[in-house]
Amino acid sequence: xxxxxxxxxxxxxxxxxxxxxxxxxxxxxxxxxxxxxxxxxxxxxxxxxxxxxxxxxxxxxxxxxxxxxxxxxxxxxxxxxxxxxxxxxxxxxxxxxxxxxxxxxxxxxxxxxxxxxxxxxxxxxxxxxxxxxxxxxxxxxxxxxxxxxxxxxxxxxxxxxxxxxxxxxxxxxxxxxxxxxxxxxxxxxxxxxxxxxxxxxxxxxxxxxxxxxxxxxxxxxxxxxxxxxxxxxxxxxxxxxxxxxxxxxxxxxxxxxxxxxxxxxxxxxxxxxxxxxxxxxxxxxxxxxxxxxxxxxxxxxxxxxxxxx
Amino acid sequence: xxxxxxxxxxxxxxxxxxxxxxxxxxxxxxxxxxxxxxxxxxxxxxxxxxxxxxxxxxxxxxxxxxxxxxxxxxxxxxxxxxxxxxxxxxxxxxxxxxxxxxxxxxxxxxxxxxxxxxxxxxxxxxxxxxxxxxxxxxxxxxxxxxxxxxxxxxxxxxxxxxxxxxxxxxxxxxxxxxxxxxxxxxxxxxxxxxxxxxxxxxxxxxxxxxxxxxxxxxxxxxxxxxxxxxxxxxxxxxxxxxxxxxxxxxxxxxxxxxxxxxxxxxxxxxxxxxxxxxxxxxxxxxxxxxxxxxxxxxxxxxxxxxxxxxxxxxxxxxxxxxxxxxxxxxxxxxxxxxxxxxxxxxxxxxxxxxxxxx
Numbered sequence: 279x280x281x282x283x284x285x286x287x288x289x290x291x292x293x294x295x296x297x298x299x300x301x302x303x304x305x306x307x308x309x310x311x312x313x314x315x316x317x318x319x320x321x322x323x324x325x326x327x328x329x330x331x332x333x334x335x336x337x338x339x340x341x342x343x344x345x346x347x348x349x350x351x352x353x354x355x356x357x358x359x360x361x362x363x364x365x366x367x368x369x370x371x372x373x374x375x376x377x378x379x380x381x382x383x384x385x386x387x388x389x390x391x392x393x394x395x396x397x398x399x400x401x402x403x404x405x406x407x408x409x410x411x412x413x414x415x416x417x418x419x420x421x422x423x424x425x426x427x428x429x430x431x432x433x434x435x436x437x438x439x440x441x442x443x444x445x446x447x448x449x450x451x452x453x454x455x456x457x458x459x460x461x462x463x464x465x466x467x468x469x470x471x472x473x474x475x476x477x478x479x480x481x482x483x484x485x486x487x488x489x490x491x492x493x494x495x496x497x498x499x500x501x502x503x504x505x506x507x508x509x510x511x512x513x514x515x516x517x518x519x520x521x522x523x524x525x526x527x528x529x530x531x532x533x534x535x536x537x538x539x540x541x542x543x544x545x546x547x548x549x550x551x552x553x554x555x556x557x558x559x560x561x562x563x564x565x566x567x568x569x570x571x572x573x574x575x576x577x578x579x580x581x582x583x584x585x586x587x
Numbered sequence: 588x589x590x591x592x593x594x595x596x597x598x599x600x601x602x603x604x605x606x607x608x609x610x611x612x613x614x615x616x617x618x619x620x621x622x623x624x625x626x627x628x629x630x631x632x633x634x635x636x637x638x639x640x641x642x643x644x645x646x647x648x649x650x651x652x653x654x655x656x657x658x659x660x661x662x663x664x665x666x667x668x669x670x671x672x673x674x675x676x677x678x679x680x681x682x683x684x685x686x687x688x689x690x691x692x693x694x695x696x697x698x699x700x701x702x703x704x705x706x707x708x709x710x711x712x713x714x715x716x717x718x719x720x721x722x723x724x725x726x727x728x729x730x731x732x733x734x735x736x737x738x739x740x741x742x743x744x745x746x747x748x749x750x751x752x753x754x755x756x757x758x759x760x761x762x763x764x765x766x767x768x769x770x771x772x773x774x775x776x777x778x779x780x781x782x783x784x785x786x787x788x789x790x791x792x793x794x795x796x797x798x799x800x801x802x803x804x805x806x807x808x809x810x811x812x813x814x815x816x817x818x819x820x821x822x823x824x825x826x827x828x829x830x831x832x833x834x835x836x837x838x839x840x841x842x843x844x845x846x847x848x849x850x851x852x853x854x855x856x857x858x859x860x861x862x863x864x865x866x867x868x869x870x871x872x873x874x875x876x877x878x879x880x881x882x883x884x885x886x887x888x889x890x891x892x893x894x895x896x897x898x899x900x901x902x903x904x905x906x907x908x909x910x911x912x913x914x915x916x917x918x919x920x921x922x923x924x925x926x927x928x929x930x931x932x933x934x935x936x937x938x939x940x941x942x943x944x945x
Contacts (some may be wrong), residue, residue: 320631425635558773
């Protein structure tokens with residue numbers, strides 16, 4: 279500690295001893311060093327943060343009720359009055375972006391938590407108790423992987439015969455999306471089960487639940503977090519897909535519904551670039567951000583990847 | 588050993604035991620086991636598809652007919668015939684188990700029923716017509732993307748690659764993160780709308796009828812370029828990233844060190860040691876993402892109004908044509924399960940370890 283504080287660099291900054299210099303060396307400099315080693319995590323978090331800032335500030339300074347149909351003149355190019363322009367049905371596209379982005383993220387988060395939650399529970403039950411329980415879970419997972427959940431969801435949605443709300447869609451996507459995390463997490467648990475510290479804990483009389491919650495789960499958290507980010511991205515992709523083929527809720531200004539209206543009214547052919555560009559940029563930022571976070575977390579949870587070429 | 592013990596037993600036991608042995612050999616066989624799993628998945632999916640409408644307590648046929656009747660007019664005449672056809676076809680007064688049996692036997696004969704929206708046409712007809720377009724596009728693109736992406740990833744994960752290659756990584760990564768249909772929209776905007784080089788939508792010029800003339804084939808290819816590239820770009824990135832990771836993992840393996848110690852040439856180590864081993868998870872990955880690729884394709888077709896299965900699915904959803912939707916879902920499930928089965932069966936060909944175990 280004292281060594282780093284007296285480096286010429288630190289003296290140059292006039293931060294030797296106490297105060298900011300102390301704080302910099304203790305807290306910020308490890309973060310900075312980690313950021314240099316793991317740029318994907320930082321860039322990914324930065325992208326998501328910028329999106330959050332856009333939405334947050336947008337809600338404060340803009341009238342988001344303009345996302346409703348016929349609240350503005352139609353088909354206006356971006357101007358001072360309508361910075362993102364308006365669409366064929368008279369929505370203010372800035373309001374649509376501000377309202378829609380968090381809705382889409384909400385679908386992804388609900389679906390992600392539901393699928394990872396179910397998947398983790400199934401994985402632990404299967405891998406820890408083995409035997410016929412494992413066999414049952416594995417069979418369900420194998421069949422589930424072979425059946426495209428999204429298509430089953432389309433059928434269910436058609437048969438329900440009414441529009442799904444954002445929360446319902448997130449929940450439904452989670453219900454069909456848990457099999458993949460269940461499979462990968464189960465594989466991790468199986469490996470960890472044989473680890474010496476788990477064996478030791480079991481031999482010293484810890485109960486099954488104790489071993490799971492005290493020994494295994496804490497060590498799997500980085501991996502589960504990385505899976506969660508992946509599941510969120512997958513669910514967002516699926517939700518936009520469902521909405522783009524016309525199975526979303528027509529009154530919600532989500533990113534997927536905006537894409538749907540774009541296709542429906544052929545905005546590209548009409549030359550209305552301001553209509554399709556914002557949702558497209560938002561979706562790219564979301565996917566790129568989540569992808570970078572996920573690979574950044576991978577690096578954290580799987581040190582093998584650290585030996586980059 | 589087994590033969591000897593059986594020889595001493597009396598003849599009747601030896602017959603049953605040899606029958607048992609044959610059964611064991613047949614069902615113990617990897618290929619047969621996988622085939623039964625394939626059948627099981629298709630059966631289970633069909634059962635789920637059979638149950639869903641009955642759980643919801645709504646009758647899509649009746650609803651659709653009601654909707655059409657409300658619109659009234661010229662369609663009225665077809666309505667009676669339609670209703671009769673459905674009553675006869677589904678025997679809706681029959682007990683549910685008989686209905687289930689009929690449904691499965693129809694499915695076994697690959698009879699998917701009749702469309703509601705395009706009434707006299709069968710679902711088979713409609714699905715088959717669009718399936719040609721989808722399979723043509725997706726088949727070609729998946730093979731090209733897998734080959735190019737795996738190669739790109741292999742080079743990216745190789746320490747002795749030329750320096751400029753690393754600049755490929757960021758664009759590939761970005762493309763992999765962009766959904767195919769969004770890439771499709773950008774491509775339409777740049778190459779069809781702004782530059783006008785390629786057609787905006789469709790599978791062929793609207794005024795022409797599909798035929799096998801040279802002009803028509805060129806026309807079809809011109810229309811296929813943009814949707815193909817939309818899928819290609821994003822899928823290439825996916826394969827490249829996976830392969831790169833596998834290659835990096837292979838670097839630390841003992842067989843790589845051994846190959847180096849033997850003084851083998853770089854190219855040989857690259858192809859026969861690193862790529863050969865890194866390839867295996869890639870093929871497994873192909874089986875896992877097949878479903879995603881197909882759903883992605885469905886949306887790309889929607890964006891381009893490409894006359895494939897995705898466009899039909901959208902039309903059917905818009906017209907609430909339940910039987911066409913159901914038919915498409917069944918066909919896609921059979922397609923994915925069948926492709927997974929084929930990959931499973933072919934996998935031992937590239938992985939000697941599995942071959943020996945079987």
